[in-house]
Amino acid sequence: MDRLIIPFTLTLAALAGCTSAPTRPPTTDAPDAAPAPSPPAFAQDADASAPTVTALGPQHGCTKIRTAALGAILRSVGVAMDAGVPGSAAQLYVTGADALGLARYGERTREPLTGSTAGAEKRDDVFVLASIEIQRASKLGAWTAPACPGTALFDAAHELTLDGASCLMGKPARAQHLAIAHELVADVIAAADPAEAPADARDRAERIVVATLLSAAHGCE
Amino acid sequence: MRRSMVSTPMMLVLAGTAACQDDAALPDDFAQRAPAVTAPGAGPAPVVPVVVDPRVVDYGEALRTASLKLVGDIPTLADVRALRDAADKKAFYEGRIDALLADPRFAATQIAWWQSTFKTGSSGAADPNGPDFDAAATFAASVVVGRRPFTDLFTATSGTCTTFVNGSFVPADCPGGAQAVGILTDPGLLAQYYGNLAFRRVRFVQETFACSAFPAEFAAQPTVIDTGVYTSPWPFDSISGHRTRATPSIDFQSTSGRVCANCHSTLNHVAPLFGIYGKDGLPAASFVVPKPGAAQATREDWIPTGQPLAWRSGTNVDDLRALGAAIANDPDVQRCAVKRVYDFAWSRGDIVDDQATLSDDVVATLTDDFTRGGYDLARVLRSVFVSDDFVRF
Numbered sequence: 001m002d003r004l005i006i007p008f009t010l011t012l013a014a015l016a017g018c019t020s021a022p023t024r025p026p027t028t029d030a031p032d033a034a035p036a037p038s039p040p041a042f043a044q045d046a047d048a049s050a051p052t053v054t055a056l057g058p059q060h061g062c063t064k065i066r067t068a069a070l071g072a073i074l075r076s077v078g079v080a081m082d083a084g085v086p087g088s089a090a091q092l093y094v095t096g097a098d099a100l101g102l103a104r105y106g107e108r109t110r111e112p113l114t115g116s117t118a119g120a121e122k123r124d125d126v127f128v129l130a131s132i133e134i135q136r137a138s139k140l141g142a143w144t145a146p147a148c149p150g151t152a153l154f155d156a157a158h159e160l161t162l163d164g165a166s167c168l169m170g171k172p173a174r175a176q177h178l179a180i181a182h183e184l185v186a187d188v189i190a191a192a193d194p195a196e197a198p199a200d201a202r203d204r205a206e207r208i209v210v211a212t213l214l215s216a217a218h219g220c221e
Numbered sequence: 222m223r224r225s226m227v228s229t230p231m232m233l234v235l236a237g238t239a240a241c242q243d244d245a246a247l248p249d250d251f252a253q254r255a256p257a258v259t260a261p262g263a264g265p266a267p268v269v270p271v272v273v274d275p276r277v278v279d280y281g282e283a284l285r286t287a288s289l290k291l292v293g294d295i296p297t298l299a300d301v302r303a304l305r306d307a308a309d310k311k312a313f314y315e316g317r318i319d320a321l322l323a324d325p326r327f328a329a330t331q332i333a334w335w336q337s338t339f340k341t342g343s344s345g346a347a348d349p350n351g352p353d354f355d356a357a358a359t360f361a362a363s364v365v366v367g368r369r370p371f372t373d374l375f376t377a378t379s380g381t382c383t384t385f386v387n388g389s390f391v392p393a394d395c396p397g398g399a400q401a402v403g404i405l406t407d408p409g410l411l412a413q414y415y416g417n418l419a420f421r422r423v424r425f426v427q428e429t430f431a432c433s434a435f436p437a438e439f440a441a442q443p444t445v446i447d448t449g450v451y452t453s454p455w456p457f458d459s460i461s462g463h464r465t466r467a468t469p470s471i472d473f474q475s476t477s478g479r480v481c482a483n484c485h486s487t488l489n490h491v492a493p494l495f496g497i498y499g500k501d502g503l504p505a506a507s508f509v510v511p512k513p514g515a516a517q518a519t520r521e522d523w524i525p526t527g528q529p530l531a532w533r534s535g536t537n538v539d540d541l542r543a544l545g546a547a548i549a550n551d552p553d554v555q556r557c558a559v560k561r562v563y564d565f566a567w568s569r570g571d572i573v574d575d576q577a578t579l580s581d582d583v584v585a586t587l588t589d590d591f592t593r594g595g596y597d598l599a600r601v602l603r604s605v606f607v608s609d610d611f612v613r614f
Contacts, residue, residue: 058610072294073295105342106344110340113337147294148298151298170285218295
């Protein structure tokens with residue numbers, strides 16, 4: 001695995017999971033217009049003599065992507081869900097269901113709501129295999145994601161498109177996603193073994209971009 | 222931080238994280254919203270470091286998570302684009318929530334949600350002669366999707382063994398011939414929770430619908446019994462044990478370890494109602510649940526002769542129908558339904574298993590709307606997903 005995968009994955013993960021609007025680099029993006037703020041749900045003001053601690057409001061949790069929903073996401077972004085293909089994302093998704101989390105109703109056990117380390121690793125392995133399929137199809141002009149018909153993932157200059165990133169994440173992509181993806185591709189190519197064909201290095205970099213976006217966007221429900 | 226400073230992979234990681242915390246992204250009233258600790262006469266309040274990032278409105282993120290929860294898939298690019306370009310994002314987002322609640326896929330995800338909540342469902346190859354382990358969850362889903370009162374889960378008298386065929390709910394009566402009492406008489410559920418003295422069934426009802434583990438009731442003042450502290454409002458001698466029977470099958474009045482009666486004072490007044498349902502979940506003419514060392518329990522194994530059956534102390538019931546009505550009327554149960562929806566939407570885990578408890582105050586407005594609005598749980602779902610709090614991340 002390329003030595004840059006992990007740090008770049010973390011970088012994009014941090015950014016993809018971030019919903020604040022960073023101010024640098026300059027962008028036309030802006031946070032959505034705020035509605036009237038609600039009163040803090042957990043404010044405590046009963047006793048004036050007691051210390052006052054006011055929370056900023058409730059926080060979203062991070063329940064894992066349900067295994068069925070993971071399959072739906074893969075299908076929506078154009079992964080062929082034929083588990084009979086060896087080495088495919090679909091096969092790993094099906095055979096890895098135990099690690100991803102399944103209900104065992106015979107034992108009165110629901111599908112886990114919180115993720116496990118093994119489950120997160122399996123999910124990311126599925127995304128890595130999915131990225132190979134998606135990038136290959138994109139390169140051939142044959143990427144057909146049911147959720148995003150007619151969308152190009154990378155443009156003629158091999159740059160990740162805004163719609164392509166939005167398709168993979170299921171939410172509006174920001175300019176920062178594209179900027180970091182661009183930098184990621186450039187760095188992977190620059191760090192490639194001189195013996196590796198430039199086109200192969202670019203393909204590899206694009207797969208890393210796809211896998212990273214999927215992993216960063218779909219770490220939680 | 223400028224991009225020119227980003228020279229190492231680790232710096233890139235930090236840059237990605239820092240982008241979430243940029244001061245320029247803070248709301249104008251941030252200083253007023255920051256937590257502060259003050260004490261009378263102590264002078265200016267010390268500055269307390271903010272450990273929680275202020276949240277910002279992000280309808281894109283909200284639509285993604287709502288879509289996953291309501292229909293089990295991410296939004297289409299067409300919806301993502303439309304949201305991005307919408308002049309009134311709030312109105313567009315609320316319209317999409319309404320569309321998701323009306324989406325045919327909502328029924329399937331509701332079935333899965335109730336299966337998860339009930340911890341019941343088909344496991345492996347279905348037994349054509351066995352109970353339908355999906356029926357209870359399917360019926361519950363049909364109540365929500367059909368905008369029927371949530372209380373039907375405890376009071377419906379027919380059509381409770383619902384199936385889901387070709388995208389439609391098909392109501393049917395359960396086998397066994399007895400009149401239904403919502404999901405309380407569902408054979409699959411009763412078979413799933415079959416066990417000694419029907420306690421597993423009572424625990425299921427308590428934890429699923431009252432959102433708390435036993436003990437379920439507490440006296441205003443605890444009392445000391447032998448060497449233990451008894452906390453239940455029931456008289457200590459209202460259940461079977463060494464003080465009420467010469468040779469009790471099980472000493473529910475034991476205080477040698479824990480004070481068993483703290484939980485069993487409630488449990489034992491409910492469990493006999495479920496005791497006539499066998500391993501197959503079907504009703505019999507007499508008690509058929511086992512007890513340790515014996516094939517069948519008797520009423521006196523739970524409570525002394527003359528003791529009433531009851532949902533709670535002071536809420537006596539004669540039969541399952543009355544129990545269903547008592548459960549439906551219990552404010553804790555109504556509040557629990559709202560809390561489960563809230564925890565689901567906010568990705569907080571299970572209120573009992575994961576201890577994702579909520580203050581009653583947090584859901585007070587939602588609960589009030591729920592009870593005034595005909596116990597429509599889909600309405601609560603909508604209210605949570607479109608709330609100003611929910612769309613902040």
